[in-house]
Amino acid sequence: MSKKITVEQDIQHPETRLYRVVASRIEALIREEQIGQGSRLPPERELAARLSVSRASLREALIALELGGLVEVRGGSGVYVSAALAVPAAVEAGPGPFEVLAARRLIESEICAIAARVATDSAKDAILKAVLDMEQNHDNYDSNELADREFHMSIARATGNSALAGSVAHLWDQRGNLWHRLKEHFQTEQLRKETLNDHRRILEAIVARDPAGARSAMRGHLERVTRTFSRG
Known part of the structure; x- marks a missing residue:
């Protein structure tokens, strides 16, 4: 046994x-x-x-x-x-990918609700541009990743609170080698399409000035990413 x-x-x-x-x-x-x-x-x-x-x-x-x-x-x-275990492996310091995702679910969901209440037209245009950039760079990993980050940062900046924007930037900067290797192994074409659809729903809720809908859309998006990476 x-x-x-x-x-x-x-x-x-x-x-x-x-x-x-x-x-x-x-x-x-x-x-x-x-x-x-x-x-x-x-x-x-x-x-x-x-x-x-x-x-x-x-x-x-x-x-x-x-x-x-x-x-x-x-x-x-x-x-x-893949190798003999002569010495313990060096493990990356800092929070793991799922810790970061859990923090993002709490923080970015509320940020999204605030953005839905206060976003200006120019702030909404910035969020839309990030969505369009993700669509146009669907097959380019690096450019798509940058557009993804900009989407979430644009929402944070739309709140008008630089501390919240800084918090989101910090969370994204915590995504180290563990995150990228996890994504490399378990991100699928279906997940990428669903992520884009999630982003469109989030944008629609912000444009409609629907805080509850925006909060729910962001939380649902990050919960789905978590499920995919933990069970994929």
Whole structure:
């Protein structure tokens, strides 16, 4: 029977990132069970159960280990050990992608509601331009990413509150290598189309001066992204 490994007791400091603890536990599991280079790890569902963590935290940990060169995530196949575990892998500091998404759901949803109440015509034009830029750069990853960021920043600037705009900029700047690798693995063409549709709905609610609708549209958008990346 597989041994169940818990991680909660390893979190002794409030700033310790759960996914970093999980990454260390996966390394320990590979050593203890002598899973050799080129061998496949147990399926995500099984690993999450054995470690008593969510699929989201597990996925962040696996991506961190992949960035450290210790595992390889193969879409549709599984996760494979790609290097000998001589030393613990270096794991990216800072909040994980799902922490950032959770913060964005709270903050950007309310910002969106404020923007729906106070946005000027020129502010709405800026949001529309970002949507059009995303459409025009659908197949260009870098340009599409910049337009996506500008969409969310334009909404924040539409509130007229520079502190809120700064908060959104900070959250977007927290999207490090873990985020981009996660997106690389699990973003699909369907998700990209749905993101664009979400952005149109958000814009429509802001233009209609519908704070409740704008809040709901933004929250729904970020919840869907979270579900896709944690379960995809």
